[in-house]
Amino acid sequence: xxxxxxxQFSAGLLGLGAVTAGLNLPAYxxxxxxxxxxxxxxxxxxxxxxxxxxxxxxxxxxxxIEPTKKYYTCFFSNLYLGGLRDYDxxxxxxxxxxxxxxxxxxxxxxxxxxxxxxxxxxxSGTKISYDRLxxxxxxxxxxxxxxxxxxEGQDTMPHAWKSGTQVALLKSQVENMKxxxxxxxxxxxxxxxxxPGPYERISMIAHILSKKNPTAKIIVLDPKEKFSKQxxxxxxxxxxxxxxxxxxxxxxxxGVKNINMDTMEIETDIDTFKADAASVxxxxxxxxxxxxxxxxxxxxxxxxxxxxxxxxxxxxxxLGDASVASAMxxxxxxxxxxxxxxxxxxxxxxxxxxxxxxxxxxxxxxLIDTNNGVKVGANYKAGEEKIEVVxxxxxxxxxxxxxRKTTYEESEAWYSAISADMFS
Numbered sequence: 001x002x003x004x005x006x007x008q009f010s011a012g013l014l015g016l017g018a019v020t021a022g023l024n025l026p027a028y029x030x031x032x033x034x035x036x037x038x039x040x041x042x043x044x045x046x047x048x049x050x051x052x053x054x055x056x057x058x059x060x061x062x063x064x065i066e067p068t069k070k071y072y073t074c075f076f077s078n079l080y081l082g083g084l085r086d087y088d089x090x091x092x093x094x095x096x097x098x099x100x101x102x103x104x105x106x107x108x109x110x111x112x113x114x115x116x117x118x119x120x121x122x123x124s125g126t127k128i129s130y131d132r133l134x135x136x137x138x139x140x141x142x143x144x145x146x147x148x149x150x151x152e153g154q155d156t157m158p159h160a161w162k163s164g165t166q167v168a169l170l171k172s173q174v175e176n177m178k179x180x181x182x183x184x185x186x187x188x189x190x191x192x193x194x195x196p197g198p199y200e201r202i203s204m205i206a207h208i209l210s211k212k213n214p215t216a217k218i219i220v221l222d223p224k225e226k227f228s229k230q231x232x233x234x235x236x237x238x239x240x241x242x243x244x245x246x247x248x249x250x251x252x253x254x255g256v257k258n259i260n261m262d263t264m265e266i267e268t269d270i271d272t273f274k275a276d277a278a279s280v281x282x283x284x285x286x287x288x289x290x291x292x293x294x295x296x297x298x299x300x301x302x303x304x305x306x307x308x309x310x311x312x313x314x315x316x317x318x319l320g321d322a323s324v325a326s327a328m329x330x331x332x333x334x335x336x337x338x339x340x341x342x343x344x345x346x347x348x349x350x351x352x353x354x355x356x357x358x359x360x361x362x363x364x365x366x367l368i369d370t371n372n373g374v375k376v377g378a379n380y381k382a383g384e385e386k387i388e389v390v391x392x393x394x395x396x397x398x399x400x401x402x403x404r405k406t407t408y409e410e411s412e413a414w415y416s417a418i419s420a421d422m423f424s
Contacts, residue, residue, distance in 0.1 A: 033059065033060060033061040034059075034060055034061065034131045034132070034350040034351075035060075035061045035063070035129060035130050035131050035132075036052055036060055036061070036062050036063070036130060036131065036132045036133070036134065036346060036350070037063045037065065037120050037128055037129075037130040037132075037133050037134070038052075038062065038063065038064045038065065038133075038134040038136065039065050039110040039120065039133070039134065039135045039136065039137060039289055040065075040066060040135065040136035040137045040138060040287070040319075040320075041064055041065075041066030041068070041071055041094060041105075042071065042073075042136060042138055042163065042320065042332070042335065043073075043075075043136075043320060043332035043333075043335040043336045043339070043418065043422060044134075044136030044319030044320035044335035044336065044338060044339045045064060045066065045134065045136035045319065045320075045339070046064070046066075046071070046094070046097065046422040046423060047335070047336045047339035047340065047343075047421060047422050048134050048136065048317075048319060048339035048340075048342055048343045049062050049064040049097060049101075049103050049134075050097055050101055050103065050421070050422065050423075050424075051339065051340055051343040051344075052343045052346060052347060053097070053101040053102055053103045054100075054101050055343070055344075055347060055353075056347055056350075056351055056353075058102060059350075059351050060346075060347070060350055060351065061104070062101075062102070062103045062104065063103070063104040063105075063106060063128060063130075064094065064097065064103050064104070064105050064106065065106050065108060065109075065110045065120065065122065065128070066094065066105065066106075066107060067107060067108060067109050067123075068107070068163070069093065069094070069107055070091050070092065070093050071091070071092050071093075071094070071163055071423075072087075072090050072091045072092075072163045072164060072165075072167075073090045073092070073163065073332065073419075074161065074162065074163055074193065074194065074197075074332070075194065075331070075332040075333075075415070076089075076090050076415055077090055077160070077167045078197065078200045078201050078203075078204045078367070079204065079367060080167060080168075080171070081160075081167055081170060081171050081174075081201065081204045081205065081208075082203070082204030082205070082207045082208060082367070083204075083207070083208055084204075084207075084367070084370070087168060092419060092422070092423045093423070094423065096423050096424045097423065100424065106122070106128070108122040108123050108124050108126070109122065109123035110122060110123075110137075110289050111123050111289070111292070112289075112292050112293075113133065113135075113289065113292060113293035113294075113316075114127075115293065115294065115313050115315070115316070117129075118130050118131070118133070118315065120133065130315075131315070131350065132315055132316075132317065132346050132349070132350065133315060133316045133317070134316075134317045134318075134319060134339075134342060134346075135287075135289060135290060135293065135295070135301075135310075135316060135317070135318050135319070135322065136318070136319040136320050136322065136335065136339070137286065137287025137288070137289050137290060137322055138162065138163075138193070138287050138320065138321050138322065139161070139162065139192075139193050139284040139285065139286065139287060139321045139322070139330075140284065140285055140286070140287050140288050141154075141159060141161070141162075141282050141283075141284060142282050142283040142284060142285055142299075143282055144282075145189070145282045145283035146186065146256060146259060146280055146282045146283075147256070147257060147258045147259065148258045148259035148260060148261065149259050149261070149280050149282055150261075153261040154166070154280075155169060156261045156264070157259070157261060157264075157275075157278040157279060157280045158170040158173070158279055159279065159280055159281045159282065160279060161188075161193060161197075161281050161284075170277075170279055171208075173277040174205055174208055174209070174277050175208060175212065176277075177209075177213055177216060177276045177277050178276055179213055179215065179216075180213070180215040180216060180217075181213065181216050181217075181276030181277070182216065182217045182218075182219060182273065182274065182275055182276055183205055183209070183216065183217070183218045183219070183275065183276065183277050183278065183279075184218075184219045184220075184221065184266055184273050184275040184277075184278040184279075185198060185201065185202055185205075185218065185219070185220045185221070185278070185279050186221050186222075186223075186256055186259075186266065186278070186279070186280040186281060187199075187220065187222050187223065187224070187227070187281055188223070188281040188282060188283055188284060189223045189224060189283050190224065191284075191300075191330060192281070192283070192284045192330065193284060193321050193330045193331070194329070194330065194331055194332075194364065195227070195228035195329050195330075195331075195364065196227075196228040196229050196233075196364050196366045196376065197366075198220075198227070198281060199227055199228070199229065199230075199233045199366070200233075200366040200367060200368075201279065202218060202220060202233075202237075202245060203233065203236060203237070203240075203241075203366070203367065203368045203369065204367065205218060206218055206237065206240070206241040206244050206245055207240075207241075207369055207370070209241075209244065210240070210241055210244065216244070217244060217246065218241075218244055218245045218246065219246050219248065219273055219275075220245065220246065220247040220248060221248055221253055221255075221256055221266060221268060221273070222247060222248065222249050222250065223250050223255055223256070224249065224250065225249050225250065225251055226249075228329075228364070228376065229366060229374055229376055229394065229395070231397050232366075232368070232374045232394075232395055232397060233366070233368065233374075234247070235397045235398075236368035236369065236372060236374075237368075240368060240369040240372070241369075248268075248270075252270065253268040253269060253270050253271075254268050254269025254270060255268060255269070256268055257269065259280065264276070264278065266278070284299075284321075285299035285300065286299060286300050286301050286318075286321070286322035286323075287321075287322055290318065290322050293316065294312060295310040295312040295313060295316060295318065297311075297324075300322065300323065300324045301318040301322050301323050301324060302323075302324045303317075303318055303323045303324060303325065305326070305358075305382035305383055305384070305385070305386055305387045305388075306341075306345070306358050306382040307341065307342060307345040307358070308323065308338050308341055308342040308345070309342075309345075317342045317345075317346065319335050319338045319339050319342060320332075320334065320335030320338060320339075321335065323338070325338065325360075325387050326386035326387040326388070327378070327380060327386070327387055327388060327389045328360060328362055328378075328380055328387050329362060329364065331362055331364055332418065333361070333362045333363055333364065333377075333414075333418070334360070334362045336418055336421060336422065337359075337360045337361050337362060338360065341358040341359075341360065341382075344356065344358075345358075357382075358381070358382045359379070359380070359381065360379070360380035360381070360382070360387060361377070361378070361379050361380065362377050362378060362380070363375055363376070363377030363414070364376050364377060365407065365408075365410070365411035365414065367408060367411070368404075371401070371404065371405040371408050372401075372404045372405075372408065373404055373405070373406075373407035373408030373409075373410070373411050374395035374399075374404070374407060375393075375394070375395050375407055375410075375411070376392075376393070376394040376395070377392065377393055377394075378390070378391065378392035378393070379391050379392075395407060
């Protein structure tokens with residue numbers, strides 16, 4: 001099995017480049033700890049909270065605001081959907097952050113940010129003050145982007161694109177399709193969380209159906225003309241699930257014109273598709289707290305590449321899916337990498353510790369069938385205006401079974417490493 005140790009994962013992303021001088025320190029009263037508040041307990045927020053508390057050795061007061069007591073990762077949820085993991089394996093608590101590092105974990109919703117007063121308002125009415133604020137809220141859905149789709153009807157055609165139980169609902173719907181039935185997938189337009197994710201989902205649903213309902217069909221009504229790792233996925237579908245998956249780009253279908261969730265019909269210019277089960281993933285935007293905080297430009301949050309500070313306020317940092325990270329995709333690995341850069345920059349500002357030249361990295365693994373893993377990724381640097389690619393890699397078509405199995409095992413090792421990096 002490919003070695004992917006926790007030490008390699010943490011050290012490799014921390015940014016061990018040329019040292020820069022510590023930034024000017026604020027004049028804190030003697031004995032008063034600077035306060036950092038983190039909104040969102042996913043790959044960005046949980047990682048940032050952990051590294052700030054751990055590496056400052058108690059010199060910074062860190063509060064993490066996250067409404068859920070158990071966080072289910074979106075990454076690897078497709079493997080649960082495909083029957084290759086159980087649901088508990090993608091669920092994690094925040095106990096380790098509190099007990100091991102002294103992070104104050106508050107289970108509540110952040111509903112507002114007062115930038116002038118430097119406070120975060122919670123759903124309970126409590127206000128928490130900060131010296132630096134990290135916002136890592138993930139995405140919200142633009143339900144109106146697909147005509148006929150709505151938040152009220154999302155359980156009929158689950159998007160299952162956020163942490164939560166919708167993926168379990170989708171799994172049940174797929175497994176209970178009638179024999180020879182049709183599953184319809186409507187992927188989102190760019191940009192969106194996890195570019196290869198819809199196509200891994202298609203692979204994992206095909207994996208289920210090939211065993212339980214081999215005459216079923218999968219129709220993919222894509223608003224895009226191409227997608228991440230397209231040649232790899234289509235090679236895998238042809239080899240492992242022949243004649244099951246039909247991918248139809250918008251140039252052929254004319255795009256989805258309307259969805260009738262009562263009749264389970266998806267209308268395009270070329271046809272109306274009757275679904276026995278479906279997943280509709282609409283267009284996306286930064287989590288709502290970003291807009292309330294006044295740090296968005298359009299749907300997303302522009303950032304300073306070297307630190308992940310929002311361009312709207314030097315005291316606020318934005319991580320992960322919500323940020324405009326240029327060449328970096330919206331992924332769990334990206335958010336984890338960005339969190340370490342932001343934590344290092346904040347620690348330098350507040351404690352005078354050394355700040356190293358930032359490095360960023362990302363890999364997106366996808367599973368096509370049992371032990372058939374593929375990947376795409378890159379290393380990045382902070383340019384003056386945007387995060388830039390240094391080098392990149394992608395799996396090749398026609399790889400041997402041994403190579404694909406090794407790639408899959410590498411992804412499993414990474415999941416264990418990033419889970420520990422976020423929550424332990």
